[in-house]
Amino acid sequence: MKPLDGATVEVIRSYLFSAAEEMRRTLIRTAFNPVIYEVLDFGISIYNRDLDLISEAPSLTFFLGANDYAIRKGIEHIGEENLEPGDIILLNYPYWSAAHVSDVTLFAPIFTPKERKPFAYTCIRAHWMDLGAKDPGYVLDSTDMHQEGLIFPGTKVYKRGKPDREIIELIRFNSRMPELVLGDLDAQVASTRTGERRLLQILDKFGMETLDEAIARILDHGERLTRKALRELPDGTWTAEDFLDDDGVSDDMIPMRVTVTIEGDQFKVDFTGSSPAVKGPVNVPFGMAETMSKVVLKALTTPHSPTNAGNFRPLEVVAPEGSLFHAVYPSATFTLWTGIVGLETIFKALAQGMPDRLAASSGGDVPGFMMIGIHPDTGRFFAVSNNDPVGWGATMNHDGANATNHLSESLIQNTPIEVFELKTGLFYEQLEMRPDSGGPGKFRGGLGQKRAFRFISDGELLSVMKKSKTRPWALAGGHEPEPNGMILFPGSEREKKVGTYRVDVRAGERACNIAAGGGGYGDPAEREPNRVLEDVLDGYVSREAARRIYKVVIDGDRVDEEATRKLRSETAR
């Protein structure tokens, strides 16, 4: 038989992509909680009968291929032979679902009338607002899984198309926000059904034989693109180390170690040598360590094409059981920030082998905070969370972007000041980029920002960041920027710089979130003087830093070339 042509394969690929995209729109359209439709805290995938990812709708960068591990574990647990048409299964046991307990994965087998076994699956994970964890909102100091919420180990919530009332009542009675949670469950179900309908239509249009052949070709295509890109990268093995600030229950820094190997068209990430699992909730399930590695591989090889399992065939991930990056029962895993700092550490290892292709560190972390309290005007309870943008790392060719959301959540928008002030008991005193906060270099790291605010009502502030004690890394002789940090009560006797922290605040008190800049690339004394001048004129760099770090003398609005030449040659000697 004649093999399928590249046009038909592309048509089927495009339809599969639209199916995932339609699932995404349905979820966004019907979800109850803003974390899903605003912060895109969900992941949507479609799998073939062999549980290969065949299509995915983009959401959080960090949810790339994140369902792959979960669906395998879920089906292993239930047994493929026990799946029936119309079943929908819930899974959030963190060591299987590869995320924290609040991210609930739901998957559904799709059958044809003829076959006993499913020919495809749809899968959606989404952030549920509350499953009865020890604290409402977010958990920063749990010490085992059972403090983190109700667990589904792979539980049929729909059986043969009918909801199981007992499971649903169990959820209702275990959540502080049952209406939102059950609303989001319905939204996930609606999205699953959309995907199922679309897949059956695709099957109807093309037939099983063509569909199977097309999927095999699509996966091979994904694999070829990745391997081709890998072959163009240098071979080698590179190791990087970095630290998490703490585990949320003690102050000790936690070492991370990542070794990356590229050999021909193979890519291996090895977390061996990182800390053993710790007491607090910063441990990472193995599936998430895989996801972090997938994000790096994707970014490095095929950032612009849709994702499928073929892309990840060249990937191998190693993390010893019971370590920070391979948490096992009953390790606490709630605070996912390790993923962000860990992602940066993988890039840091790679950068040693190919500094010309990577960027220096982008702020090293995502400096976030949350606040809960009573609104001063309405008297109502409010809860807000906010992750601040950081300066991105400089590269061999250009400066890092100023104040932009970290790669791990790059599609998310910040909250406008006017919205923030309306919703909360916060009043902004300043929100500006910080001059000289970009790591100096031949190419400068992007600037970080400063967000200074005053509380106009009592409440509780949670600062969430895991890299505030050490600086983001630089490349090729560039300089490291100042680290992240939340400054509590600035200008008062109680002034204190913190990373992850929970504190009661009173009206009139102040705080200031400092978001780090990006690392620099190359020696700042080699930066073109005119670029330094432009930076000074725009206030990105101070005149003083221009002279002291970049060795450029600026006189009024021009470069004093003579004095600069002299200064630079003196320094060189």
Added chain:
Amino acid sequence: MKPYRVAVDIGGTFVDAIEFDRESHAIRVEKASTTPREPWRGVLDALDKLGTDLGKAELFIHGTTLGINAILERKGARTGIITNEGFRDIFEIARAAVPPEHMYDFQYEKPPPLVKRRHTAGVPCRVNVKGEVLEDLDEAKLLEAARRLIEEHHLRSLAVVFLHSYKNPEHEQRAARLLREKYPEVAVSISADITREYREFERTSTTVLDAYIRPIYEDYVDRLKQELRNRGFTEEFLIMKSSGGAMTSDLARRSPIFTVMSGPAGGIVGTAHLARTLGKDRLISVDYGGTSLDACLVENGTPVLMHEANLEQLPVLIPIFDIRSIGAGGGSIAWLEEGLLKVGPQSAGAMPGPIAYGRGGTEPTTTDAALTLGYLDPKTFLKGQMELDAAASRKGIEGGIAEPLRLDPIEAAAGIFNVVMANTVGAMREITVERGYDPREFSLLVFGGAGPMFAPLLAREMAIPETIVPLAPGVFSAWGMLMADLAAEFSHTEVQILEEVDKAELEKGFRSLEKKSADLLRQQGMSDEAIELHRALELRYLGQEHALEVPLDSGLSLEDIRKRFEELHQIRYGHTTSDLVQTVNLRVRGQGVLKKPEMVELPPGDGNPERALRESRPAFCFAKRGMVPFKIYQRERLEPGDRAPGPAIIEEATSTTVIHSDQTFSVNAYGHIMIDTEVS
């Protein structure tokens, strides 16, 4: 009585001019080339070709790409920003997100900001969320900042935006007064004059873009006005707004940002008009041109309007049709990626264009595929002004696509169409699904040069039973402009719990917006009888970010309003909750109703389209999946009541309609072609 109405629409390649004669109901059309360096010249070229006696024109209405082009090409004025002290980076930080196509790009580089940081200034003053002044405007520091920006940095435009000015605009207004007094030659835009909605970055961006395009816009309008006057035109000329209404050119030159999507709006106004005359509640308009396919949904007979759009990652808070661009056009290039066939997003554009144009294009495009499939007549393309090289197209597809894929050139060309269609169908389905509809409940209305060739295929793929090809689809945007009314939209943000709203205060709020709308329409010469005012309230559940716009009649109780909101929420989102409901924005849309050309129903002919039959030629039928003889009809000889089955091709000056063998076409009483698609 002055018998003529004239509209001119500037597109990427052509300027379309259309004349409607109120006495004879006749329509005449001419095209001229777009003249990007002196845009007014192309307008005059088209008008001169049309030759209308402008002294006898009662209306001249214009859709222009001037603003959007200045933004895309970054050719606007040197612009500065004055804002609150401590907040000068609002514009540069923006919403801190990366565009979706760069989500995995760790080397992402932001485009340089439209306003350099050195051209921003913070001035002491602060209003809080309730509109109370916490710190008064420091006038001396304001003037000092302006001096630096204007006298040292030589800026021509300033945007003034302060926090919470949507609630209390006094500082912005005072700043504008002081600045205009001191620097009358500088264009000063303040946010409160354009939008009274919250979200400071979006307001800043809107105001900056307004200031940025204003000087060139003023020059353009003044020049065009003078030239029109020289040609005998004595009436006020109108410019299309992005929301489909029109405004006088005098008003437009003071707030040009409202006209930024002026061009595509004409087609949507035309769509709405057709929806009304044909009694169609639900339409999807498909405008398929050289570089992209633009789609817009019509629900309840009204095109979907939004209040925010994005231009090159910069948001604008203006009323604007929700037109979605899907990245495929006639010039989109087909290529192979590791054995899979891809089409676009690269486009050959007008230069070098498709291979068929013989202008040096070497990569096969969708136009080359259309030619290979037999849809286009190489000799009659664009009234024969440009001969197409079908053999070269076929050869390009053969070498570039067919051989590597081991297909024959026809199969490869059909493959190109299939790929474009798969992408398009997905995108079209998404825009209906996200609003809670099934696309099969809609009819397609297609225009733009390539639309009628392509849309019947879309209808087959999407199981949409009815496709409408209007008269003169190639100049439909200009035609639509003739159907426009004057529009004046005002809004303001009022975030409150609905149940706690003081009904009298709400009424007062709407009255004040209505007064502004009516005043503005009167100022543009509308009489009270011609003014219609429509209220809408944006609502959401407490805790949600996005709001739904609920149309209101006066006299509704708060319970009625909540009920309407929930009905809409159920349709759009599939559920309601018992949560509190919050008001967000009050909106009033004022319409100054203009007299429109009446569409006359033509008497039916004999029903037999044979009179229009020119020839028969082989072309690819997607229903039969092979080359079959298509009957070729001339559109101008078709008459109402004609009806025939496919396969058929209908040719006219600026467009080609392709009907496959499982489809039937007919001509309705207005001369529009209706294509029926069998759906199972």
